[in-house]
Amino acid sequence: MVVDDAEIDRFMAEKIMTKYDFAEEVITVESAMDALDYLNEHKDQPENLPCLIFLDINMPEMTGFDFLDAYAKLADIIKRKCIIVMLSSSMLQEDHDLALSSPYVCDFIGKPLNPAKLSVIKASCLCDGKSIYTSSIKMQQS
Amino acid sequence: MEERVEQGAPQQINLLVKTINGTDLWKDGSEEITGVETLARLLKEETAKRLEAEKKVLQLSTHLNFSQKTALIGSFEADLTEKGHHNVFWADEVFKILGYKPGEITATFRHFFSAIHPEDRLWAVEKLENLIKMGGSFEIEHRLASTDGIEKIVLNTVEVLVDEETKEPFKLIGTVQDITEKRKKDKDLISLNYDLKTLFENMQETFFSVDMTKYSMLQISKACEEIYGYTVEDFMANSNLWFEIVLEEDKEIIRADYPAMHEGNSILQQYRILTKQGHVKWVESRINPTVQQGKLVRLDGLTTDITKRKSVEIALQNNEQKFRTLIENCSDGITVANEQLEFVFASNSMSRLSGFLLEELIGKKVLDFLLPEETGLAESIAQMLTNNPGKPFPIKGSFRKKNGGYFFYEGHITNLLQDPVIEGIVCNFHDVTEREKAEDAVKASNIELKKTNKELDRFVYSVSHDLRAPLASILGGLEYAETETNDANMLKSLRLMKGSAQKLDGFVVDILNYSRNSRIEIKNELIDFLQLFNEVRDNLKYMHSKQATVDIWVRVENEHVFYSDRSRLSIIINNLVSNAIRYCNPAAATRDVEISVRVDELNATIVIKDNGLGIDKKFHNRIFDMFYRLSKKSEGSGLGLYIVKETVEKLQGSIHLESEPGLGSEFTICIPNTKLR
Numbered sequence: 159m160v161v162d163d164a165e166i167d168r169f170m171a172e173k174i175m176t177k178y179d180f181a182e183e184v185i186t187v188e189s190a191m192d193a194l195d196y197l198n199e200h201k202d203q204p205e206n207l208p209c210l211i212f213l214d215i216n217m218p219e220m221t222g223f224d225f226l227d228a229y230a231k232l233a234d235i236i237k238r239k240c241i242i243v244m245l246s247s248s249m250l251q252e253d254h255d256l257a258l259s260s261p262y263v264c265d266f267i268g269k270p271l272n273p274a275k276l277s278v279i280k281a282s283c284l285c286d287g288k289s290i291y292t293s294s295i296k297m298q299q300s
Numbered sequence: 301m302e303e304r305v306e307q308g309a310p311q312q313i314n315l316l317v318k319t320i321n322g323t324d325l326w327k328d329g330s331e332e333i334t335g336v337e338t339l340a341r342l343l344k345e346e347t348a349k350r351l352e353a354e355k356k357v358l359q360l361s362t363h364l365n366f367s368q369k370t371a372l373i374g375s376f377e378a379d380l381t382e383k384g385h386h387n388v389f390w391a392d393e394v395f396k397i398l399g400y401k402p403g404e405i406t407a408t409f410r411h412f413f414s415a416i417h418p419e420d421r422l423w424a425v426e427k428l429e430n431l432i433k434m435g436g437s438f439e440i441e442h443r444l445a446s447t448d449g450i451e452k453i454v455l456n457t458v459e460v461l462v463d464e465e466t467k468e469p470f471k472l473i474g475t476v477q478d479i480t481e482k483r484k485k486d487k488d489l490i491s492l493n494y495d496l497k498t499l500f501e502n503m504q505e506t507f508f509s510v511d512m513t514k515y516s517m518l519q520i521s522k523a524c525e526e527i528y529g530y531t532v533e534d535f536m537a538n539s540n541l542w543f544e545i546v547l548e549e550d551k552e553i554i555r556a557d558y559p560a561m562h563e564g565n566s567i568l569q570q571y572r573i574l575t576k577q578g579h580v581k582w583v584e585s586r587i588n589p590t591v592q593q594g595k596l597v598r599l600d601g602l603t604t605d606i607t608k609r610k611s612v613e614i615a616l617q618n619n620e621q622k623f624r625t626l627i628e629n630c631s632d633g634i635t636v637a638n639e640q641l642e643f644v645f646a647s648n649s650m651s652r653l654s655g656f657l658l659e660e661l662i663g664k665k666v667l668d669f670l671l672p673e674e675t676g677l678a679e680s681i682a683q684m685l686t687n688n689p690g691k692p693f694p695i696k697g698s699f700r701k702k703n704g705g706y707f708f709y710e711g712h713i714t715n716l717l718q719d720p721v722i723e724g725i726v727c728n729f730h731d732v733t734e735r736e737k738a739e740d741a742v743k744a745s746n747i748e749l750k751k752t753n754k755e756l757d758r759f760v761y762s763v764s765h766d767l768r769a770p771l772a773s774i775l776g777g778l779e780y781a782e783t784e785t786n787d788a789n790m791l792k793s794l795r796l797m798k799g800s801a802q803k804l805d806g807f808v809v810d811i812l813n814y815s816r817n818s819r820i821e822i823k824n825e826l827i828d829f830l831q832l833f834n835e836v837r838d839n840l841k842y843m844h845s846k847q848a849t850v851d852i853w854v855r856v857e858n859e860h861v862f863y864s865d866r867s868r869l870s871i872i873i874n875n876l877v878s879n880a881i882r883y884c885n886p887a888a889a890t891r892d893v894e895i896s897v898r899v900d901e902l903n904a905t906i907v908i909k910d911n912g913l914g915i916d917k918k919f920h921n922r923i924f925d926m927f928y929r930l931s932k933k934s935e936g937s938g939l940g941l942y943i944v945k946e947t948v949e950k951l952q953g954s955i956h957l958e959s960e961p962g963l964g965s966e967f968t969i970c971i972p973n974t975k976l977r
Contacts, residue, residue, distance in 0.1 A: 164769065164770075164773060166773040166776075166777060167772075167773050167776065170773065170776040170777055170780055171776075173780055174776075174780055177780075177783070216765055216769065247765060247768040247769045247771075247772040248765055248768075249764070249768070249809060249812065250761065251866070251867045251870065268772070268839075269768075269769070269772030269773070269775075269776065270772045270773065270775045270776025270777075270779065271776060272776070272779050
């Protein structure tokens with residue numbers, strides 16, 4: 159699921175993920191409210207819940223952080239299924255730190271999305287296509 | 301009685317008695333006795349003479365007795381003709397002096413001797429025995445053995461009469477006088493005299509007496525030399541000397557007292573004198589005049605050197621004057637209040653500050669002048685003052701002005717009610733109205749500035765975000781489009797577009813970094829270098845997608861904890877590492893960037909070393925300039941190294957570059973450890 163108010167970003171995300179076989183299905187919503195509505199509507203059909211949620215921060219009316227607050231109150235079944243990846247053009251350390259302090263956020267990716275970043279996400283947040291219930295990113299040492 | 305008279309005037313009486321006896325009358329009579337009439341006449345005359353003589357003797361005897369009694373003097377005599385058995389006579393007073401009643405014991409030498417004090421007995425007896433042998437007289441003084449606890453001193457006057465023909469002593473006569481009292485008085489007098497003399501000679505004060513009838517110096521004590529430098533003789537020679545040496549300007553002081561002195565009143569004067577040595581001294585004279593029949597006849601006085609006392613007094617006066625002047629001219633206000641919190645003193649400045657005349661303040665309640673909202677606070681301070689005498693408390697508030705309004709004061713207040721000199725609550729303060737106004741203005745402009753800063757921050761943030769978001773979208777679109785075509789022309793134009801978009805994005809990031817570095821306050825946080833470096837590497841890992849890959853090596857030696865500003869360190873390292881990647885040497889076998897750090901107590905030394913293109917020495921001092929770009933190949937904004945330098949300076953660190961073209965560059969950054977701050 160891609161949550162972004164910019165149409166071009168939703169379009170590009172869908173195109174890239176489809177092209178590189180990152181996801182079978184991409185749901186795009188243009189606001190955080192729509193995203194919450196979708197999740198609540200489908201909480202009884204876990205198969206329709208997204209594995210990954212790409213969340214923009216700077217959106218009108220309800221920001222990405224507002225979404226995270228509302229998300230925390232959702233049913234456990236939803237939270238167990240979904241992993242959130244922040245996708246933003248913000249370069250503020252504060253935004254980065256705040257996002258990662260949420261137990262539901264797995265990674266913080268700068269826009270634009272590209273195949274290289276998708277593979278990183280695949281490696282860090284998904285394991286054999288299954289979600290890992292994780293509280294924070296694990297830093298890789300080299 | 302007759303015997304005693306005989307002994308009192310032996311020669312004369314003996315002759316008389318001999319004639320009266322009648323036994324030798326006829327034998328020894330030199331006159332021719334003719335007839336009974338003559339005999340009767342003679343007898344009659346004789347009788348009359350005898351009666352007359354007896355009367356005289358009686359008178360004499362009584363007188364003598366009385367005299368002896370009054371003078372505590374007793375007479376004695378002894379007949380020495382009978383060897384070994386002297387016939388001794390003592391007058392009544394002798395008995396009394398020796399401690400007996402008259403006639404209580406027999407008058408003998410032995411009894412007399414035993415009455416002498418044991419310590420004096422031997423020599424006194426020896427002396428007397430010598431006298432009896434040799435004849436003559438002496439006067440000895442000796443003590444008597446105490447009879448009733450009182451030791452008497454007596455004066456013994458003895459004379460031994462010697463027969464002119466036989467040269468044999470035949471009679472001893474003498475007196476014994478009780479001089480105990482006299483001696484005691486003498487002794488007291490001597491010691492008194494001595495004391496007086498000592499006092500007179502040694503006292504620092506000079507005593508003097510002047511006979512005013514002749515205007516002559518009667519006496520002056522030796523201390524005059526000490527005080528005046530002139531000797532006793534100098535004063536005796538010139539009776540007016542004491543007045544001559546008084547300083548001209550002080551002579552009036554002395555003259556002013558003349559009328560009082562002539563009325564017989566004691567006076568006390570203080571004046572200055574010029575000593576013989578030329579020193580000016582302060583003296584004090586206490587003079588007691590003696591006035592007889594309205595005339596001043598004598599002066600007795602005492603003069604003391606009070607120079608030291610006077611100089612202390614003058615110093616005190618000067619001090620007081622000094623402090624008074626200081627207080628009066630001080631721009632600070634000084635007030636003293638009594639226990640009822642009423643003004644008892646206010647310095648001149650108080651009137652200047654408040655506009656009230658001092659008279660309008662003195663006696664008024666302090667609280668009436670304070671801002672009504674502040675009286676509660678003032679009362680609680682008053683309570684603290686009561687509980688803590690002597691301790692100063694800071695105060696601050698508003699004081700009413702006469703023309704309305706208030707002035708702001710700030711100062712200290714101390715309870716000195718117990719201080720015997722002050723006996724009040726002392727407050728010293730200054731007018732801080734202007735400062736207060738200025739502070740308010742500063743506060744207001746600070747708030748304004750903070751607001752502006754915040755707005756600017758928000759503005760920069762929004763601008764950067766609003767600029768970057770569409771740029772990121774454009775980049776995403778371009779990257780996707782690249783994968784959708786194989787047309788070489790299309791690919792080239794897409795690549796160029798992508799390059800421009802990336803450059804614009806870098807520029808926006810630089811501006812944002814610059815703006816944040818210059819305004820946001822420096823944080824002091826624990827730095828995990830390994831994490832920091834990894835983040836930098838993650839940030840940049842999509843960058844080297846060009847012709848060749850760049851390997852980034854990280855080494856951290858942190859034996860000490862390091863505190864600094866994390867986001868600023870991140871800006872520095874990000875910029876330097878991205879430069880190293882951007883200007884890598886495509887011709888090199890491997891392209892490496894080494895990031896290493898060594899932390900000690902004081903600094904962290906970060907080295908970023910690459911084997912890239914390198915920078916020519918001639919550019920080294922220019923590369924940190926704003927908007928300076930090294931070559932046409934530069935893709936950056938020309939802000940990167942400028943921001944690095946600015947940020948390093950903001951953290952009070954230093955940056956140093958070593959570089960050779962073709963070999964690579966090495967930036968060494970030293971950042972202070974703020975752990976101790």
